Amino acid sequence: MIKKVDDSKNKLSLSELIDTTGFVEHVSVDCIIFGFNKNELKVLLLKYHELERWSVPGGFVFKNESLDDAAARTLYERTHLENLFLQQFYTFGDVERTDQNNPHRELLKSRNISVDANHWIYQRFISTAYFALIDFTISHTFPDTFNETCAWFSVDELPKMAFDHDVVIKKGLDFLRKNLDYNIVGSNLLPEKFTMKELQTLYETILDEKFRRNNFQRKILSLNILQRLEKLYTGSANKAPYLYKFLNK
Structure with missing residues (x-):
């Protein structure tokens, strides 16, 4: 720092x-x-x-x-x-x-x-x-x-x-x-807690490239940089996405 x-x-x-x-x-x-x-x-x-x-x-x-x-x-x-x-x-x-x-x-x-x-x-x-x-x-x-x-x-x-x-x-x-x-791990481009979709949107914006949801999630999880948290309930319970945070933050 x-x-x-x-x-x-x-x-x-x-x-x-x-x-x-x-x-x-x-x-x-x-x-x-x-x-x-x-x-x-x-x-x-x-x-x-x-x-x-x-x-x-x-x-x-x-x-x-x-x-x-x-x-x-x-x-x-x-x-x-x-x-x-x-x-x-x-x-x-x-x-x-x-x-x-x-x-x-x-x-x-x-x-x-x-x-x-x-x-x-x-x-x-x-x-x-x-x-x-x-x-x-x-x-x-x-x-x-x-x-x-x-x-x-x-x-x-x-x-x-x-x-x-x-x-x-x-x-x-x-x-x-x-x-x-x-x-991306040490950045402040996202809030402390975010969804996988928000992270994918950020990647797509910076790289100017679109990703398939499943492929992106598999790639990111393989990096071991995320901690999965509680679900984000804003509507239907069965569609609520998980929240994540970076491990070092």
């Missing part, structure tokens, strides 16, 4: 952020936050001030902190989400990635902040990406210097993205799909 972040630690204005020598130059972290709502997989995005571009939560790494701590800190500063299980899944280092839809020049210009053309903020960044699966209802907005809006978007209908963050999201989704059996 990522540790709780101090709300007042390392808070900087935009000018201080650009001028500081406290960051590891050319290194950043990005956080892909997935949520599930109304049978739709969504991703949490942030909108830049004055610009019609969106990004995943992320930021720079202080010289005195680890990548894990940087990911937890920047996520909290930008969304107020904390104590999430953030899993590192990929490092992005394409030579041209910083030149793609880079909003920094426009953002600084709109604030009348001038920096040297060779400043590190304009140069290539190596970004380590994390992802988390959370309860859709627990997110809160917390705009900071860079961002004014925090909102959920369907992974299939992304807005205009900054940098290469559409690629980052796609890579995160690919990783989730390939490792769903492992990641």
Whole structure:
């Protein structure tokens, strides 16, 4: 579990952020936050001030902190989400990635902040990406210097993205799909107690694939990740489905 972040630690204005020598130059972290709502997989995005571009939560790494701590800190500063299980899944280092839809020049210009053309903020960044699966209802907005809006978007209908963050999201989704059996156990995409049908719907939504009920149930039960609980009585007693919970929760 990522540790709780101090709300007042390392808070900087935009000018201080650009001028500081406290960051590891050319290194950043990005956080892909997935949520599930109304049978739709969504991703949490942030909108830049004055610009019609969106990004995943992320930021720079202080010289005195680890990548894990940087990911937890920047996520909290930008969304107020904390104590999430953030899993590192990929490092992005394409030579041209910083030149793609880079909003920094426009953002600084709109604030009348001038920096040297060779400043590190304009140069290539190596970004380590994390992802988390959370309860859709627990997110809160917390705009900071860079961002004014925090909102959920369907992974299939992304807005205009900054940098290469559409690629980052796609890579995160690919990783989730390939490792769903492992990641689903520690996620908060479902309530604590759920039916097999609800779990199947979640799998089908994330994988964009339909399953036969019996085959899906056989596969899931073979993973030994579920505990069967009482029945859910909402109608006919003989049709009441069993409730389940993940064994490690």
